[in-house]
Each structure stands twice: as structure tokens, then as C-alpha cells.
Amino acid sequence: MSRAASTNEPTTDTPPEDIAKSSKAVGEPLVTVENLTKRFPIKKGIIFQREVAAVHAVEDVSFAIYPGETLGLVGESGCGKSTTARVLLKLIEPTSGKITFEGEDITGLNKRQMRPMRRQAQMMFQDPYASLNPRQTIGQIIGAPFRIHKLSGDTKQKVQELMERVGLNPEHYNRYAHEFSGGQRQRIGVARALALRPKLIVCDEPVSALDVSIQAQVLNLFEDLQEEFGLTYLFISHDLGVVRHISDRIAVMYLGHIVEVATADELYNNPKHPYTAALLSAVPKGKVGTQVTTRTVLTGDVPSPVNPPSGCPFHPRCPKARQVAGGDGVPENCRVELPPLGEVVENHHAACWYPLEESEELAKAAHA
């Protein structure tokens, strides 16, 4: 394994609740994760299985989310966004690290002890088709949380109120999920997630499977519900436009690490980490006159999380490191030492030895 023991020592002196605060950071955070790491062992052997390697899915991640705030989590496929969400909700156990919810340490709680917290935190998934049972009626799907948590009262009335709230016709109570369009199914998912009046909703790519016109309807719904119920969101997406639209604050992930955190405006106007800058430059701007050839600053693909690079995880592709070293070299510290997530300017954290100056341009990569 190439990486030095980086996971056990904190990468930053900043406690999670103080990393890149937004204006909504008042009072105590609703949820925090501290030095969270998740590795999936890769085993070999049929009878005697031994661990031969591990997928470094999440590496030493720390952040906090304040009540009523939306934290966006962006990054390319496989960088560990979904794993972070699943560990945070304890749907899977972390390898190390600490999770708190409303100030309480929930890291060591077992399934039964987690019950009360489950009501407070709900998850919404990407695929409105796969996450709903086609043999159940809408009433059964949205009413399920009431039954699971054995709540008394008129379930049908409550469900119909929820349906109305998310823009579904309450008369469709007895219809089956397959009779609804993608956008409507996602509304069903929202209604189900809202049923128990949770404080936190973790949305994992909730609009990625939808057409743009429908996506806009669902994003507006999320905003309205946040205002009405004071919801807190962890909003995961690979779409930088969507994340910017919905988030107060954004964390950028690369190969299991959070490499940058700032408020949405600050991150987009003044990216400090070279990876964030490259990601932003790659997004089609939809503006007449922008040329595709001016925005490829990265070559190659994301390296494997089984054998992550030494030092800074971004160093094999980093244009800034090459600018600093000159030619095709990479500075020594980028190669051997993991940069901590430190405050670069006020309320703006990045994990880079050579953070970008304001409006510094990255060199375009040579054509592969």
C-alpha cells in the first residue's frame, strides 16, 4: 500500500463544524462527521478468505451540516459520494471516524438504538423506478413509514395530505407506481421521505434520471419543502449546475477525499483547488462562443481507489503541480505528502499545497 498512515492523524486542526461556514451556520450543527473513513476489503480464497487489498472509498472526511442548510456533495463517478451518505446514515459501518447527530455520538449505536434517529434522517435515491415496489399502491408506499414505526392515527388522511403537498393528486391514492411518470415517481419518493417529518434528508442524485423540464419541477419542490419544514439537506450530484442551484455550501470530493469546501458562490467564482477549477472548466457553458477545445484541462481518468496515488491524490493529473515544477514534473510534496484541508481564505477550505490565486487560469493539457 502506497499511502502513509494518513487516516489516523487528523488532516486539519479545524473541527468539522468550523470548516467553511455559510451564513446558515448558527447554533449547533445537526450532523457532523469527523475523520470518517470507509474501506471495502477485497478478499481472495474460497474457504479461507484473506484480505488482499481494499477499496479506499472514503478517506478521512470531516464536515458538518447546520439546521436548515443544504450541503452539496459533488465529484466524479466512484469518488465516494454515495458511500459517504450511507456511512453518515449508518446504513453501513464506518471503518473509522465519528458521526454525531444533534450532538449525540451515534457511531457505536446498534440497530435498535438507531431507531429513533432513523425517523429524523431519511434518504432519497437516484432511480425513481428501482426504488419503488411496482406491486404496491401509492398509498401503501407513502404510508409504509407510519406502519413501520407503528404510528397511530388516520394513515390515509396523512398520506393524502402529503400527496397534495408534493403535487400529486390525492385521488390517485390507490394507483400503482408503474402508472406514474419519472417526475411523479420522484414526488412519491419525496412524500415517503417526508412522512415522518424528518430533520435531515440525504438526497443521492435525486434528479439525475429526470428530463430537464421535470428536473426543474422537482428542484423547486425541494426548495419549497425546505422553507416550509426547515429541512436540512445533504444533496449529492455529479451535475455542477444542479448543485450550485440548490446548495448553500459545497464540498468537492476526489478519490475518497474532500478536496475543497466553500459557499456555493465562493466555490464557483474563486475555486482554490486545481481539481475544482478543472471540473468547473469542463462543464458545457451553454453559451454561444465558448469552444469545447478551450476547456479540456485534464487528461486521463480518475485512478483506481484500490491503489490510490501517494501524496496528494490528484497529483498524477494535476496541471497546477506541473506548472509549479515546470515541464512534466510534480513537486516533491505533492508526490509524497497528503495536503490537509486547511483554510485558504476566510471560510474557504482546500486541500492543496499550491492553491490557486484568484482568477488564476490552469494550463490546458496537451492533446492526448
Added chain:
Amino acid sequence: MTQIGEPILEVKDLKVHFPTPDGMVKAVDGLTFTVHRGETFGIVGESGSGKSVTCLTALGLIKRESAQISGEVLFEGHDLLKLSNEDLRPIRGKALSMIFQDPFACLHPFYRVGDQIVEAIQCHDSCDKKEARNRTVELLSAVGIPQPDDRFRDYPHQFSGGMRQRAMIAMALAHNPSLLIADEPTTALDVTVQAQILELIDHIKQEFNIGVILITHDLGVVADVAQSVMVMYAGRAVEYGSRDEVFSGPLHPYTWGLLESIPNIDRKGARLVPIEGAPPSLIRVPTGCSFNPRCPHRFDPCDKDRPELLDRGGGHPEACHLRVEDKKRLWNEREAGRVEEVAS
């Protein structure tokens, strides 16, 4: 600057109707457009609007028994809809090439990538194995696969998503096609890799002076790389023009809706303006303008008369009954409204 050359594909009044137990699915219902050499022609529209069926029909990949097809698809002097399968095969393999969203649609998982491209070359060109192999290595290097000599022997699963897409493009280029059809070529890819593939397609288009049809639901991609744009809704074109015309002065309420629904990366914008409702069933397409149940500007004739795709004086063809002055005013008002909202 890209030079736009002579027309290579002319589609005239194309209709593709699928009989199904529930009724006739009018997937494509009267489509006319032209693609030129050196041009990237973008087709945008929501899921189910008929983008893929249009291109699959042009390639002869829709089984004629399964659909009622009419109209003309003129390519290098032939009407592809009138050719027999035998006559179509050489054209399909050599002159027209297609790449898909899912590379496994082209690459067989059990055979080495290199061998598959060699085979593709040999099935149309009579050249020996060694020649075909050399050409394959050349192609793999042209699409930016590092160490093509070594990677030649890899299986598709040993390639990353971006590399599989590159390999598929290499295969599509095997016979120097004059038209490359790319159906959502980057939808499954990450944005940094998407930028690389779009650049590659652009580079190939200029290098070989070919035409490219780029199908996508991403307006941002089209605005960045296409020279012409056709916006489709429910099997028909609602607006058709140069990229600048369509993006700077869109003339159709559906195009407005699409443009306003996209969260803009350049500003944390005001509230999104979604298009109300959902796309129609293609079995029961609304009468008149098929967009009328969702259109905020609907007026008298809209649910009765179907608007044809015409230049009504706005400079490019569109299919909406509104008068051009009204369209210009409405679009300016909608834009002004958005700017105001951002400012406040």
C-alpha cells in the same frame, strides 16, 4: 473556424410509426433536415421525443416489418429508405457510422478490443490481417488511447468508461465514414471525460472533414459544439436553425422552457421555471400544436391547427402560431424577468 461544406444527408418528411397493441406510436412524424460536411448537427429534446429512432431509421436499423416508414433519406445520391438490405449494408458500414451511449452496444465483452476493430476493418475492406492490425493501432492512437500496441490486446472491461467510448469511436472511424452519428456519446461519462470525448469528436470532424449528428438532451453540450440545432418535441421539429439563432433568439415556447429549466452554473440563479406537466403519449398526441397542453402562451388556434415548421419572418424555421413580433416580445420579457429576479 469550421467550414461548412456540401450537404451529405437530406431527410425529407420522415415518418416512423410503430403499430403496438395499444395503438400507433408516432415516434417520428414528419421530419425534414439537412446535414453538411464539416458540420456538427445537434438534435435535442426530452426522452422519447424521437431522436434515436430518427437516426436508427436513417441507418436502416429499424426493422421494416416492425414499423411504417415513409419519406426520404438521401445520402450520397441514394434514398436509403428504398435500398434493399443488401444494398444498404456497404453504405451503413463504410459511409455512415454510429456511436452509442453504451459502448457495449458495439464492443463484445468477450473479445479483445483490437481484434474487434481488425474484424470491422476486414469485413468491408479486402486487406490482410497485418495491414488491418496496423490500421487499428493507428486508429487507437488517433482517438487518444495511450500505448495502443499494448492496449490492443485488452478486453473491453479492462478499459475505463472513457477509453471504451474512444475505442468505439475508433471502430466507427475504421472506414473513413462521411457521416458520424453520435447518440448521447457522453451521457454516461464524467464531465472531465465528457470534455475530452467532445473535443475528440470535434477534432475528428475537422481532420476528416465529415458531418456529425450529435444527439443529446444536454443543451449546454449542443451550444458548445454544434453549428446547427434541431429541437424536437413529440416526434417533430419545433425549431431549427444555426446555433446562434436558436440560442440567442429562440422562437418557440418549448425551447424557452428548456432553456429556463437548466440550472445555470454561472450564477446561483433565481427560481427555475419548469415546463408544467409531462411529455405527451405518442399514441395520443394532442391535436393542433402537440405542446399546447403545457404551453403558457397557448391561444385560439393552438389546440386545433397544427403549426408547420416555417420561417415566419424570424430568420429561421419554427413551429408556433404566435406572430414573430409577439415571440420576440415574450422572449425578451421572460429574459428580463429572470434578470430582475437575480438582481433582487
